[in-house]
Amino acid sequence: MTSRELVLRVVHITDCHLRAEPEGxxxxxRTLDSLDAVLELVRREAEExxxxxxxxxxxxxxxxxxxxxxxxxxxxFACP
Numbered sequence: 001m002t003s004r005e006l007v008l009r010v011v012h013i014t015d016c017h018l019r020a021e022p023e024g025x026x027x028x029x030r031t032l033d034s035l036d037a038v039l040e041l042v043r044r045e046a047e048e049x050x051x052x053x054x055x056x057x058x059x060x061x062x063x064x065x066x067x068x069x070x071x072x073x074x075x076x077f078a079c080p
Contacts, residue, residue: 011042011049011077015056020065032069033058039073052077 016035017026032074033040052074059066 006030007028008051009047009049010051010053011046012053013038013074014054016054016058016070017060018058018066018067018069020063024060024066027076028061035070039076043076045078047055048078050079052079 013035016034017031018024019031022030022032054070054074058070
């Protein structure tokens with residue numbers, strides 16, 4: 001085994017507080033814009049992760065639409 005094979009790359013994203021509507025905000029910040037910025041940074045700066053872990057308050061309003069926004073935006077990762 002090489003040292004490369006022993007590395008597990010995990011991206012942890014937490015507390016997105018998304019809402020069903022794209023303009024949804026929390027504390028004056030559009031939460032979808034914030035998530036998009038985080039995902040862009042991960043894609044630009046990190047190697048492809050082995051696992052993306054999403055925790056915390058992912059959907060502020062608990063709506064199906066908020067979770068759909070999250071699913072669509074995280075679909076670009078080729079891992080669980």
